[in-house]
Amino acid sequence: MTTQDELNTLIADIARDINGFIGASVVDLESGMPLASSSVRPDFDLDVASAYNSEIVKNKMRTIEALGLDATFEDMLLTLDTQLHLLKMITPEMFIYLAADRQATNLALLRSAVNRHVAALNA
Numbered sequence: 001m002t003t004q005d006e007l008n009t010l011i012a013d014i015a016r017d018i019n020g021f022i023g024a025s026v027v028d029l030e031s032g033m034p035l036a037s038s039s040v041r042p043d044f045d046l047d048v049a050s051a052y053n054s055e056i057v058k059n060k061m062r063t064i065e066a067l068g069l070d071a072t073f074e075d076m077l078l079t080l081d082t083q084l085h086l087l088k089m090i091t092p093e094m095f096i097y098l099a100a101d102r103q104a105t106n107l108a109l110l111r112s113a114v115n116r117h118v119a120a121l122n123a
Contacts, residue, residue: 002094002121007035007036008036010026011036011037011096012038013117014098014117015038017116018098018100018105019109020100020103021098021101022044022099023038023041023098023099024037024038024096024098025046025050025096025097026090026095027050027054027097028054028093028094029054029057029093030093034046034050037050046097049097049099050097053085053087056076057073057095060076061073075087075114077111080102082102085097085098085099086100086114088114088115096118098114
């Protein structure tokens with residue numbers, strides 16, 4: 001079982017590694033509630049973002065099932081004109097949601113940092 005301190009450290013480490021970090025939350029998939037979160041912008045509501053993103057993840061999992069795919073949901077990138085948003089599964093019941101400024105980072109750096117830190121958490 002992952003502790004609260006480990007989740008807070010995960011987010012802090014990712015924030016430190018990603019230029020343009022806006023915010024991140026570790027989200028309970030079932031409830032949509034953040035288990036840990038951090039944002040550098042007070043107007044960026046991670047509670048709302050976590051809830052809506054949990055619905056995106058659940059819908060994608062239902063789509064995979066409906067199509068009869070023998071596949072596991074790993075991650076999803078949402079590209080906005082000014083931001084990158086990444087949804088990455090940590091466990092089957094928990095994912096990380098991350099938002100970053102698109103001008104300050106790129107997809108490769110974003111995914112690399114998140115994958116590295118999630119792997120360390122799961123080790």
